[in-house]
Amino acid sequence: MSGSLGGPHGPLDLGGPTHLRPGGPPLARRRVDRAVIQSTSIALVSSVIVFGLLGLVVVNAPGWPEVRNYFLNPQWFNYSLPKIVDAFGVNVRLFLIAEVLILVLAMVIAVMRSLPGPVFFPLRLLATIYADIFRAIPGLLIIVLLGFGIPGLGIAGVPTDPFLYAIIALTLVYSAYVSEVYRAGIESIHPSQEAAARSLGLNRFQALRYVILPQAVRRVIPPLLNDFIGLQKDTVLVSYVGVVEAFRESSIIQAAHFNATPYVALALVFLVVTIPMARFTDWLVTRDRRRFLASAR
Amino acid sequence: MSAPVTAAVSAQPALEISGLWKSFGQLRVLQGVDLTVAEHEVVCLIGSSGCGKSTLLRCVNLLEPIDAGRIVVAGEEITARAVDVNRIRRRIGIVFQSFNLFPHMSVLRNVTLAPQKAAGKSKSQAEVEATELLERFGLADKRNEFPDRLSGGQQQRVAIVRALAMAPDLLLFDEITSALDPELVAEVLNVIRELARGGMTMVIATHEMGFARDIANRVCFLDGGVILEQGAPSDIFSHPREARTQQFLERIIEAGRL
């Protein structure tokens, strides 16, 4: 933190003793500006050198021409990209539907785990077992077990669409994580808020719904978005149960033409979709931290 | 209402606590508290820090389960087993030292939430009543602000209005001025004076002895888990009988708070 309450040209005079003023006297201020310029240029130069050298090493490696042809072939790139973008629509649908279901199921689990008193012990136990199990088993295993297991039973009337089981599996796995995020948010709200709500005659659920949860959810939005970035990437796992999504599409092209450029194309698609969300999340985190510092003053 | 009925109603105490015990683990905080508060009476609870004033008020609001004893509010035993705690709490308002406003809601919403959700009033009716109360306590221009934009004194007045909006029969105040800057204390105490004039029954835990002397019909000194001494403010502050009360008041005078 540079503590720059003043503008770029000289600090805001707060009228306090000089040594307490943020930003300090103008002389020190100008020295800080120069230091910023200096460290930026050092970072720039060292980045150019490091990445330049790395690039040289790669390009001069003995296997480079073959690798370039196998992974970075412009012809296969142009051929596969539209097909992959097309198939990526399935991933998008997967994570949009799953996200909504996760937000709801995770909330139910989190609330179950937060219920106090011995009466609710069975519900708490159930929710805890659920969260433990689905965080312990790798997501891919859940997807495969559900996706092959349930349709495999051959019970009449039970759907066999792998897309359905893919959504169920992702929802179950991610709800376990997201419920923990919610729970941390609920526990971060001071008990005096619940006391105030209950003292007015609101019942336990009204206090939760109108007072605790709205504050808790606001606090957990950044970690929630982080989990959703993970979910977006994990949608490729459902290719294992036969859902033709972007990764499956890439594999099909790779196998048919023995060229892995489609994988690189898919990686690019993920970068384009995920990086803005990651940046947005970081921005939210920084903003919240700044706000917290401001209100804790 | 005919005269005999009124007499019968006011003969019944607004609050009657008998043999109230409360421990936190090994720590015995309340050890047989007896206290009766008449309708329209203002009772101030004094006592050293940690003597159990907050605990007593929280027990009356059923925010703390009690170990033994009875609490009767306007003839109804609220510590009975099958009682609906939410209905009871609607009749007993409490205001806390730390305001505890809901930070994600506007002032108006803070005040209308419980009338709407707990008392089942319509939104428009709750808002009309809330606006009237806010006006009465000089907060009308703050109705759309969020709590973090208000001064401590304003926040505490909103908290009082929030409790009043449920039209309680009994109001409990737990050191509601001790988190305030000295220059903000008066505005909050004036609200309580105004309530006393209006006949509100109140139990007030406070360190403001001058205020207690000024407003209380009765002052109760809580010590060792019981109400050791009680009486008119002039008696308690001028001629305390118990040695413990004398010590407490001497310490208060030394600290310049009387």
Ligand SMILES: Nc1ncnc2c1ncn2[C@@H]1O[C@H](COP(=O)(O)OP(=O)(O)OP(=O)(O)O)[C@@H](O)[C@H]1O
């Ligand atoms: N939830 C709790 N769990 C354990 N101990 C508690 C709890 N609440 C209060 N206590 C203890 O009970 C005793 C009485 O506390 P209480 O808050 O009622 O005192 P007080 O008279 O209100 O004090 P103050 O004037 O400082 O507000 C204290 O020793 C306190 O530490």
Ligand SMILES: [Mg+2]
């Ligand atoms: Mg207290």
